[in-house]
Amino acid sequence: MKEVETIPRHYLLKQLPSFIALVDNNHILVDASDSWLSQFGEDPNKGLGTSIMDLFLKHKGIGPKRLEECLTKNKTCTIRHKKVENTNQQWFKSTFVPWFDEEENVLGTIIQTEDISIAIEKDKELEKAKTLLKTKSEVAKVGSWEYDIATEKLTWSDVTRAIHQVSSNYEPTVSEGLEFYKSGYCRNKISMLFHKALQDGTPFNERLVIITKNGEERWVIAGGKAIKKNGKIEKLFGTFQDIHEQVMAEARTRESEQLLTTLIDNLPLNVFVKDQDSRKILVNKSECDYLGTTPENLIGKTDFELYDKKIAQISRDEDLEVMRTLKPMLGQETINVRKDGSSTHFLTSKIPLLDVEGKVYGLIGMSMDISNLKQKEDELRDLINVTAIQNKKLINFAHIVSHNLRSHTANFSMLLDFLIKEKDEKEKNRIMNMLSHASDNLLDTLENLNEVVDISTNVNLEKKSLNLTENITRVRQNLSAFLEKNKTEFKNNVQDELTVMSVPAYLESIILNLVTNAVKYRNPNKNPIIELNAKKQDKHVIFSISDNGLGIDLDRYGGKIFGMYKTFHNNKDARGLGLYIIKNQIEAMGGNITVSSEVNKGSTFNVYFNEENQ
Amino acid sequence: MFILMKKINSIYIIDDDPITIFGIKKMLKTVADCPDIAAFENGKLALDDLLARMKNEGPVPEVIFLDINMPIMDGWEFLEEFVTLDVKKRIIINVITSSIDPSDYQKWNYFRLKCLHYLNFKNKPIYKIDATDLKRINIAS
Numbered sequence: 001m002k003e004v005e006t007i008p009r010h011y012l013l014k015q016l017p018s019f020i021a022l023v024d025n026n027h028i029l030v031d032a033s034d035s036w037l038s039q040f041g042e043d044p045n046k047g048l049g050t051s052i053m054d055l056f057l058k059h060k061g062i063g064p065k066r067l068e069e070c071l072t073k074n075k076t077c078t079i080r081h082k083k084v085e086n087t088n089q090q091w092f093k094s095t096f097v098p099w100f101d102e103e104e105n106v107l108g109t110i111i112q113t114e115d116i117s118i119a120i121e122k123d124k125e126l127e128k129a130k131t132l133l134k135t136k137s138e139v140a141k142v143g144s145w146e147y148d149i150a151t152e153k154l155t156w157s158d159v160t161r162a163i164h165q166v167s168s169n170y171e172p173t174v175s176e177g178l179e180f181y182k183s184g185y186c187r188n189k190i191s192m193l194f195h196k197a198l199q200d201g202t203p204f205n206e207r208l209v210i211i212t213k214n215g216e217e218r219w220v221i222a223g224g225k226a227i228k229k230n231g232k233i234e235k236l237f238g239t240f241q242d243i244h245e246q247v248m249a250e251a252r253t254r255e256s257e258q259l260l261t262t263l264i265d266n267l268p269l270n271v272f273v274k275d276q277d278s279r280k281i282l283v284n285k286s287e288c289d290y291l292g293t294t295p296e297n298l299i300g301k302t303d304f305e306l307y308d309k310k311i312a313q314i315s316r317d318e319d320l321e322v323m324r325t326l327k328p329m330l331g332q333e334t335i336n337v338r339k340d341g342s343s344t345h346f347l348t349s350k351i352p353l354l355d356v357e358g359k360v361y362g363l364i365g366m367s368m369d370i371s372n373l374k375q376k377e378d379e380l381r382d383l384i385n386v387t388a389i390q391n392k393k394l395i396n397f398a399h400i401v402s403h404n405l406r407s408h409t410a411n412f413s414m415l416l417d418f419l420i421k422e423k424d425e426k427e428k429n430r431i432m433n434m435l436s437h438a439s440d441n442l443l444d445t446l447e448n449l450n451e452v453v454d455i456s457t458n459v460n461l462e463k464k465s466l467n468l469t470e471n472i473t474r475v476r477q478n479l480s481a482f483l484e485k486n487k488t489e490f491k492n493n494v495q496d497e498l499t500v501m502s503v504p505a506y507l508e509s510i511i512l513n514l515v516t517n518a519v520k521y522r523n524p525n526k527n528p529i530i531e532l533n534a535k536k537q538d539k540h541v542i543f544s545i546s547d548n549g550l551g552i553d554l555d556r557y558g559g560k561i562f563g564m565y566k567t568f569h570n571n572k573d574a575r576g577l578g579l580y581i582i583k584n585q586i587e588a589m590g591g592n593i594t595v596s597s598e599v600n601k602g603s604t605f606n607v608y609f610n611e612e613n614q
Numbered sequence: 615m616f617i618l619m620k621k622i623n624s625i626y627i628i629d630d631d632p633i634t635i636f637g638i639k640k641m642l643k644t645v646a647d648c649p650d651i652a653a654f655e656n657g658k659l660a661l662d663d664l665l666a667r668m669k670n671e672g673p674v675p676e677v678i679f680l681d682i683n684m685p686i687m688d689g690w691e692f693l694e695e696f697v698t699l700d701v702k703k704r705i706i707i708n709v710i711t712s713s714i715d716p717s718d719y720q721k722w723n724y725f726r727l728k729c730l731h732y733l734n735f736k737n738k739p740i741y742k743i744d745a746t747d748l749k750r751i752n753i754a755s
Contacts, residue, residue, distance in 0.1 A: 399713070399714075399715045402713075402714060403683065403711075403712055403713045403714070404712075406712035406713075406714065406738065407631065407634075407712035407738060409739070410712050410738030410739035410740075411631070411633045411634065411637075411738075413739040413741075414633075414637045414738075414739045414740065414741060415633065415637070417739075417741050418637070418640060434633055434636060437633070438633055
């Protein structure tokens with residue numbers, strides 16, 4: 001202790017900012033900078049004179065043996081140690097150098113301590129960064145390459161080698177490297193880019209295809225850039241990345257998109273997607289064709305801009321309902337009316353469109369044009385109606401037939417009953433006459449019924465183009481005696497060349513019946529006047545026959561004017577069922593007949609000849 | 615055989631078939647004593663005659679034989695007019711038809727309930743005139 005007291009304190013040393021300590025051969029701290037002492041947690045005024053061993057052992061990472069060595073070997077040596085205070089770590093590097101006097105006698109050891117925490121941190125970070133980079137490049141399959149111009153040496157990284165499926169010690173030449181690219185476009189392109197980079201340093205980054213050592217085709221991105229020194233290109237450095245999976249995935253996505261677009265566009269349905277405000281966000285070709293415009297003109301539009309206001313409101317209400325309830329509307333019959341007023345029948349479905357969280361963000365709509373179907377349905381309904389009418393007519397006819405035949409047989413039966421009971425010869429004769437009369441009536445009735453049945457069964461009798469005037473003239477000649485007797489004035493205003501489509505026998509029957517009726521129901525106080533007219537109208541020729549006769553109380557008899565009456569056996573006038581027959585004939589030819597009349601003024605019958613075939 | 619002849623003032627036969635008229639007239643001869651049997655071809659002619667008789671306070675028929683199917687005015691149309699007339703007596707109307715159309719029977723039933731007169735429905739052929747075709751005993755009175 002005496003010696004320690006004799007060694008003077010170097011005031012200069014005490015103030016040094018770097019950490020310096022002097023230790024004597026007994027490992028006792030003889031002097032130190034205040035900064036050094038503070039690193040070991042010692043008071044600058046008290047630390048001196050303590051054992052250096054005790055001080056160092058306060059730190060971690062240093063053993064007494066190693067410390068002993070450094071203090072005694074008289075050689076420069078370095079120790080790393082760290083101070084741990086709570087969670088903080090502080091790294092130090094202490095250099096031990098022998099302490100000589102002027103005669104090169106060893107006095108002890110000079111210890112220089114440095115805080116190397118920052119350097120250590122940096123080292124660690126660098127290490128971390130390197131590991132990260134390596135991991136990253138492995139995961140992302142990004143490799144690298146380097147080409148030294150001076151040595152003509154091409155170096156591949158591990159990943160680059162792996163992508164090429166070559167062994168980890170493979171070292172290619174430039175031409176070998178380029179050979180891996182698929183011959184044709186890819187190899188030409190990479191060769192060009194490589195040489196251009198060599199020449200003037202143009203960087204490149206290109207998607208290309210290589211063929212690996214195992215013969216697989218793979219998509220890669222090859223990038224390269226020049227490294228210059230003093231303006232001279234020294235090296236080329238680049239990345240090399242396997243993007244095969246991405247490219248394939250992209251191709252698949254494109255394919256499925258293409259498939260979906262083709263499918264949606266070619267569906268014979270109008271397909272549309274709407275957002276929550278019922279604005280169209282997708283339309284297919286059918287929808288565009290239906291609205292006669294392009295997708296650009298439809299996207300973002302609502303039904304209010306495309307359809308009739310009322311229809312648009314109905315559609316919007318449907319949209320809201322579907323999006324509110326999340327229940328699809330399926331196969332609803334709807335009518336769309338476009339702005340121009342044309343309407344189309346659709347079978348429409350609307351399905352709510354949900355995002356990944358199950359929240360509705362719009363709807364998919366599909367509409368099938370069923371206008372044709374609807375029309376067919378209407379036609380079918382018409383046909384059913386026609387059939388029902390025909391059926392009713394048939395039943396009616398059956399009743400008439402049964403009634404008429406029954407009335408004759410009833411007469412036979414009654415007369416025969418009389419005949420059996422009658423004793424008087426004169427009366428018997430009378431009854432016999434009546435029986436023969438009844439028999440004639442029955443035959444007449446059967447003939448008349450036959451005539452009616454003929455019309456109904458020969459529906460397909462051939463219609464011909466017939467000159468109307470010629471037929472009128474013929475009927476007039478046949479009836480000349482009858483017309484003259486009744487002092488009939490006959491006015492024919494029909495144009496000479498006018499023709500109608502009719503079954504020849506029917507046309508004659510129609511004219512004959514109408515002319516005869518006009519005279520028969522004449523006004524007894526006037527001479528009959530008959531006027532005939534005809535005109536073309538649309539698909540019909542209207543043939544009119546007017547008289548100045550008794551007229552018909554249409555309010556009362558309008559319903560049965562063309563009906564079949566029980567007039568067959570009243571043989572005074574065989575034409576009693578004339579109107580019934582001609583109505584059937586006209587209808588069988590696809591036409592119709594109407595009447596207008598006023599009591600005591602006269603009647604006009606209009607016959608519509610159907611000029612279309614059937 | 616003794617047959618009770620019923621005394622009837624006036625009878626109408628409305629039918630467009632002369633054989634039926636002949637038959638009815640012949641059958642009436644054996645059961646009815648009637649000085650005034652009038653026949654008409656259709657409802658219109660009968661109605662016109664009836665209106666004329668009522669105007670002149672002549673005899674109104676007590677019994678009518680009425681066919682259904684006739685031209686111009688048929689049996690139903692005649693009835694439609696007849697029920698509106700101011701006829702005080704209850705008249706027996708025999709609707710006679712060869713029709714087996716159920717709608718005719720329904721119409722008969724409709725008129726039977728609608729009018730105050732006695733309405734009979736007879737299908738042809740008929741072989742004799744029944745007593746009820748000519749007279750009704752008024753049970754209610």
